[in-house]
Amino acid sequence: MQRYLMNFDTRRMETRQTECLVIGSGVAGLTAACQLARHGHHVLLVVRDTLQDSNTSKAQGGIAAALGMDDNPELHLADTLVAGAGLSNESVSRMVVTEGPQDIRWLAENGAEFDHNADGTLSLGREGCHSRNRIVHSHGDATGAEVARALNAMAAREKNIRTLEGCYVVDLLVHQGRCYGVTALWHGRKICLRAKHTVLATGGLGRLFQHTTNPEGATGSGMAMAARAGAELTDMEFVQFHPTALALKGCPNFLISEAVRGAGAYLLNSEGKRFMPERHPLAELAPRDVVARCIFQEMTRAETSHIWLDARHIEKVTEKFPMIAATCRDYGVDIEKDLIPIAPAAHYMMGGVHTDIWGRTNIEALYACGETACTGLQGANRLASNSLLEGLVFGRRVATIIGKTRLPQAEAGLFWREESLAAEKHAGVLADREAGQQILSRYLGITREAQEMSVGEEKLSQLSASYEGTSADTPAELDLRSALLCGALIFHGAQRRRESRGAHYRSDYPDKDEFLRQHFGDRRKVYDEAERFGEENIAAAVTLGMV
Numbered sequence: 001m002q003r004y005l006m007n008f009d010t011r012r013m014e015t016r017q018t019e020c021l022v023i024g025s026g027v028a029g030l031t032a033a034c035q036l037a038r039h040g041h042h043v044l045l046v047v048r049d050t051l052q053d054s055n056t057s058k059a060q061g062g063i064a065a066a067l068g069m070d071d072n073p074e075l076h077l078a079d080t081l082v083a084g085a086g087l088s089n090e091s092v093s094r095m096v097v098t099e100g101p102q103d104i105r106w107l108a109e110n111g112a113e114f115d116h117n118a119d120g121t122l123s124l125g126r127e128g129c130h131s132r133n134r135i136v137h138s139h140g141d142a143t144g145a146e147v148a149r150a151l152n153a154m155a156a157r158e159k160n161i162r163t164l165e166g167c168y169v170v171d172l173l174v175h176q177g178r179c180y181g182v183t184a185l186w187h188g189r190k191i192c193l194r195a196k197h198t199v200l201a202t203g204g205l206g207r208l209f210q211h212t213t214n215p216e217g218a219t220g221s222g223m224a225m226a227a228r229a230g231a232e233l234t235d236m237e238f239v240q241f242h243p244t245a246l247a248l249k250g251c252p253n254f255l256i257s258e259a260v261r262g263a264g265a266y267l268l269n270s271e272g273k274r275f276m277p278e279r280h281p282l283a284e285l286a287p288r289d290v291v292a293r294c295i296f297q298e299m300t301r302a303e304t305s306h307i308w309l310d311a312r313h314i315e316k317v318t319e320k321f322p323m324i325a326a327t328c329r330d331y332g333v334d335i336e337k338d339l340i341p342i343a344p345a346a347h348y349m350m351g352g353v354h355t356d357i358w359g360r361t362n363i364e365a366l367y368a369c370g371e372t373a374c375t376g377l378q379g380a381n382r383l384a385s386n387s388l389l390e391g392l393v394f395g396r397r398v399a400t401i402i403g404k405t406r407l408p409q410a411e412a413g414l415f416w417r418e419e420s421l422a423a424e425k426h427a428g429v430l431a432d433r434e435a436g437q438q439i440l441s442r443y444l445g446i447t448r449e450a451q452e453m454s455v456g457e458e459k460l461s462q463l464s465a466s467y468e469g470t471s472a473d474t475p476a477e478l479d480l481r482s483a484l485l486c487g488a489l490i491f492h493g494a495q496r497r498r499e500s501r502g503a504h505y506r507s508d509y510p511d512k513d514e515f516l517r518q519h520f521g522d523r524r525k526v527y528d529e530a531e532r533f534g535e536e537n538i539a540a541a542v543t544l545g546m547v
Contacts, residue, residue: 001227001228001485002228002468002469003171003228003229003418004170004171004183004228004418004421005170005171005228005471005472005478005481006170006171006183006185006190006418006421006471006472006473007418007419007420007421007423007471008183008190008192008416008417008418008419009415009416009417009419010173010183010192010415010416010417011415011417013183013190013191013192014189014190014191014192015191015192015193015194016044016164016191016192016193016194017194017195018042018043018044018162018193018194018195018196019041019042019043019195019196019197020033020036020041020042020043020044020195020196020197020198020199020402021043021044021046021181021182021193021195021197021198021199022036022043022044022045022046022199022201023046023047023169023182023198023199023200023201023202023222024046024047024199024200024201024202024203024222024370024372025045025047025050025051025148025152026056026148026201026203026370026371026391027056027144027147027148027151027370027388027391027392027395028201028369028370028371028372028373028390028391028392028394028395028398029045029199029201029202029369029370029395030045030056030148030151030152030154030155030395031103031151031391031392031395031396031399032199032201032367032369032395032396032398032399033045033155033158033161034151034154034155034158034161035395035396035399035400036160036399036402036403037155037158037159037160037161038158039399039403040160041160041399041402041403042160042162043158043160043161043162044162044163044164044193044195045155045161045162045163045164046163046164046167046169046184046193047163047164047165047166047167048166048167048168048169048217048221048475049165049166049217050165050166051152051155051163051165056144056147056148056388056391061125061127061135061137061141061143061257061258061259061384061385062125062127062135062136062137062138062143062259062385062388063100063104063135063136063137063143063147063385063388063389063392064076064100064127064130064134064135064136064383064384064385064386064389065097065100065101065104065134065136065389066097066100066101066132066134067101067104067122067124067134067136068122068124068132068133068134070132071132071133071134073094073097073098073101075131075132076097076132076134077090077093077094077097078131079129079130079131079383080093080096080097080377080379080383080386081093081379082129082287082383083129083287083288083379083381083382083383083384083502084377084378084379084380084381084382084383084502085287085289085379085380085381085501085502085512086379086380086501086512087235087379087380087501087502088376088377088378088379089375089376089377089379091357092357092375092376092377093376093377095357095393096375096377096386096389096390096393096394097389099393100389100392100393103389103392103393103396104136104389104392106392106396107147107150107151107392110150110154111150111153111154112138112146112147112149112150113138113139113146113150114136114137114138114143114146115137115138115139115140122136123137124136125137125259125262125263126259126262126263126285127258127259127261127262127285127384127385128258128261128262128282128284128285128286128287128288128291128384129282129285129286129287129288129383129384130262130285130383130384135259135262135384135385137259139322139323140319140320140321140322140323141257141259141320141321141322141323141324142322142323143388144388147388164186164193166186166187167184167185167186167191168184168185168186168475168478169182169183169184169193169202169221169222169225170182170183170184170185170225170472170478171183171225171228171229172198172225172226172228172229172231172363172366173192173194173416174229174230174363174366175411175414175416177363177364178363178364178365178407179198179229179363179364179365179366180194180195180198180365180410180414181193181194181195181198182195182198182225183416185473185475185478195365196365196407196410197365197367197402197405197407198365198366198367199359199367199368199369199398199402200222200225200226200353200366200367200368200369200372200373201222201368201369201370201372201391201395202221202222202223202370202372203217203218203222203370203371203372204218204220204348204349204371204372205218205219205220205223205239205349205482205483205486206218206345206346206347206348206349207219207437207479207483208220208346208436208437208440208483208486208487208490209239209345209346209437209440209441209445210437210438210441211245211253211343211344211345211346211441212253212345212346212347213242213245213253213254213255213345213346213347214346214347217479219479219480219482219483219486220349220482220483220485220486221478221479221482222353222368222372223236223349223352223353223372223482223486223489224481224482224483224485224486225482226353226361226363226366226368226372227485227489228485229363229366230362230363231353231354231361231362231363231366231368232353232354232361232362233351233352233353233354233374233489234351234352234354234374235350235351235352235374235380235493236349236351236352236486236489236490236492236493237351237490237493237494237496237497237504238349238350238351238378238379238380238381238493238502238503238504239346239348239349239350239351239444239490239503240288240289240292240346240347240348240349240350240381240382240503241288241289241292241344241345241346241347241445241446241503242255242258242288242292242344242345242346242347242348243258243267243288243291243292243295243342243344244256244257244258244260244261244267244295244309244340244342244344245342245343245344245345245347246327246328246331246333246340246341246342247305247306247341247342247343248331248332248333248341250331251331253345254327255345255347256309256324256340256342257321257324258288258384258385259321260309260311260314260317260321260324261284261285261309262285263311263314263317263320263321264311264313264314265284265309265310265311265314266284266309266310267284267291267294267295267307267308267309267310267342268307268308268309268310268339269298269302269307269308270298270302270304270307271302272308275294275298276291276294279294280294287381287383287502288381288382288384288503289380289381289502289503289505292344292446292503293446293447293505295307295342295343295344296344296445296446296447299343305343306341306342306343307341307342307343308339308340308341308342309339309340309341309342310339310340311335311340312335312336312337312338312339317335317336318335318336321335328340344446346441348371348378348382348387349371350374350378350379350380350381350382350502350503351374351493352368352371352372352373352374353368353372353373353374354373354374355367355368355369355373355374355375355394357375357397358397358398358400358401359373359375359394359397359398359401360401364407365405365407367398367401367402369390369391369394369395369397369398370387370390370391370394370395371387371391373394375390375394377390378390379502380501380502380503380504381502381503421469421470421471422469422470422471423470423471423473424470424471426466426467426470426477429474429476429477429480430476432463432480433476433479433480433483435463436460436463436480436483436484436487437483439456439459439460439463439487440456440460440487440490442456443455443456443457443459443491444456444487444490444491444494446505447505447507448494448504448505448506448507449506449507449508450495450498450506450508453491453494453495454495456491457488457491457495460484460487460488460491461488463484464484464485464488467480467481467484494506499511499512499513500512
């Protein structure tokens with residue numbers, strides 16, 4: 001693995017110094033920045049485009065939290081563990097669902113406007129795999145945009161927050177297990193950003209796939225730079241495909257929120273018949289991995305590029321989902337009268353940079369939160385609307401632990417240098433990125449199989465080979481390099497997890513716990529932590545006498 005992606009020498013670079021460096025402007029990054037600033041810490045908030053460009057601003061459904069009179073955190077916990085298919089960390093999950101309501105109240109107290117009923121209580125929606133109405137939403141289906149607006153307004157009011165927009169972070173600067181900041185490209189020039197504490201909140205990697213609900217910058221850059229620096233990554237095989245993305249030629253992959261199904265919409269196959277009631281007791285509100293897989297099977301059976309979502313019978317559907325209705329109308333679909341063509345699309349990464357319950361990584365002074373991180377909450381399949389909740393909770397907790405952490409003084413004169421990379425120009429970067437997307441979509445999609453994955457892994461390796469040992473000096477090539485590394489990590493995890501669990505479905509190992517059954521027979525008492533980190537840890541558990 002190539003350690004650095006560009007030639008640089010920190011002694012000759014423009015350098016900026018800060019106490020806390022926060023990379024990313026989604027819910028997790030903005031929450032961490034605002035909480036740090038309010039407790040007197042100086043923050044440099046760095047974003048690759050603008051503050052408004054993030055997955056958070058695109059989120060429609062809402063934030064899950066036990067705020068209803070008939071709800072409580074234990075019920076929310078139970079639903080989270082079911083959706084996570086046995087791999088969610090129970091203590092982390094309990095912490096998130098217990099602390100989450102206070103963070104939503106904090107958002108509301110600081111300007112976020114959520115929908116309310118006529119009696120003044122919060123209007124709570126229902127989504128897949130939730131046993132209660134607990135989805136807090138805003139303007140019907142524009143929750144993410146409202147959360148982003150409120151957090152951006154908070155950040156703008158904080159004198160302790162400086163913002164650097166249009167800054168592409170390239171690599172982490174690590175010495176003897178401690179992070180001291182990053183290298184970056186800003187307006188075409190190389191700069192060094194030094195910090196006592198560095199927070200990765202760079203989002204997901206949906207753009208590794210041809211069809212995705214994610215914005216352009218979701219190429220896994222934070223995960224890739226962490227991996228190059230020696231951070232531990234885990235659960236990379238678990239990529240969630242959202243069941244219902246708008247599927248029209250010439251239309252971007254616009255998400256049709258799960259809340260539409262929560263309000264009563266049906267999935268119809270190419271013959272116009274419902275199929276989910278016979279596939280799962282929760283029908284259209286089954287866990288996302290189940291719904292996406294059933295849709296994919298129906299599309300494969302009928303050899304079609306989409307199926308249908310029927311929301312015509314929902315009372316006041318346009319009023320309930322104004323953004324979805326307007327977008328569909330722009331592309332000739334009236335959701336009150338027409339069936340909506342939909343297909344699954346890459347949506348969310350459950351894996352990522354491994355952290356503890358405070359967002360700390362195995363590298364000192366490096367933290368991760370949001371979709372970049374793997375905290376243990378999401379398990380093998382994220383419960384709907386738990387992502388904004390996780391970002392709020394862990395953004396705050398990262399800020400809290402930074403405030404309690406005392407680091408030794410940095411070494412005087414510490415510098416980093418990489419000047420051995422070939423300055424080779426690659427003319428086909430965009431074509432190679434499309435080729436990488438085709439490989440991952442073809443071999444790491446909703447259904448996977450060992451021989452097929454081996455073919456895809458080899459193709460991706462060949463694509464990566466021409467870039468090894470060369471310097472990347474443009475955002476386009478940096479995005480490609482991040483995508484190639486993250487793709488390789490997904491292949492590695494998907495090959496080694498020889499079972500089907502949550503979003504990871506193996507046609508050659510269709511059963512849950514297949515790996516354990518084949519290798520250990522009845523000796524399947526393996527600690528949860530050993531199991532969730534895959535085959536290597538299971539083997540280690542055997543060696544240590546844990547099974």
